[in-house]
Amino acid sequence: MTGRTHLIVGSGVTLSVLSLIGQPITLPAAVVAVVSSLLPDIDEPNSLLLQKTMPKAVLNKIKLALVAAGVGFMIYCYFQSFYVPYSYGVGVLMIGAFLIHQRLFRQLLMIILGGLLLYLGAEAGPWWGTIGALLMVCAVLPHRGLTHSVYGVAIWGAVLYFASIRLGESMWISGVMAYTLHLLCDMLTKHGIHPLPPFKWKFRLPLMSTGKFSGFLVESICITLTFVLVWHAFIAPMGDTMFGFFTHIKDRVSALWNT
């Protein structure tokens, strides 16, 4: 299933259900719904979420900055005799970043970013550390590993639950729902998911393959059903309110007319 479908179905259904069960739709809840609908694919270094948060242009700039820093570092080492010749090795590694494949480079950045969050997590709060650890683990896991399991839902749910104490409980409900919807959608594909690794059980209802006609058909049906739900949750009540408003005005006018 494409990232676009995950995004529409995950956030659309989640926000509609939140509205229907009377939960407030706050900005954090909406942002969490969008992120959670794509988050399970973060272990896929070319996922939509990573392409948006770490686009190619940014990656290339980071690479160029590394090359410039590497050259600068080597010149500094040459003039200052700074641990020569070992320091040259570090410089060559920094310049070598330019040759690394985009996918591997994203993976390395995820590990570095995860490490940074883990380090800062000690100061900023436990969930930053947890997200950092998750990011590092996800960078090295095979696709549809831990993130596409019950553990993924539980860890993400726990992180959001603690964050929700200050930001309102609709946030964690939104996150767990959007994340679970992603897994349910992936169950419709040929690959399915392993809900409880290392057990080999596989949950799947192989209706489609991404990129094939079956994928187009199933994804279109899912998106249409999402729009029906969004209509039911947001647009229809708006119509009812307008109808109530006009009936109220009509009653007032006829009351005035009759007096």
Ligand SMILES: [Zn+2]
């Ligand atoms: Zn997925």
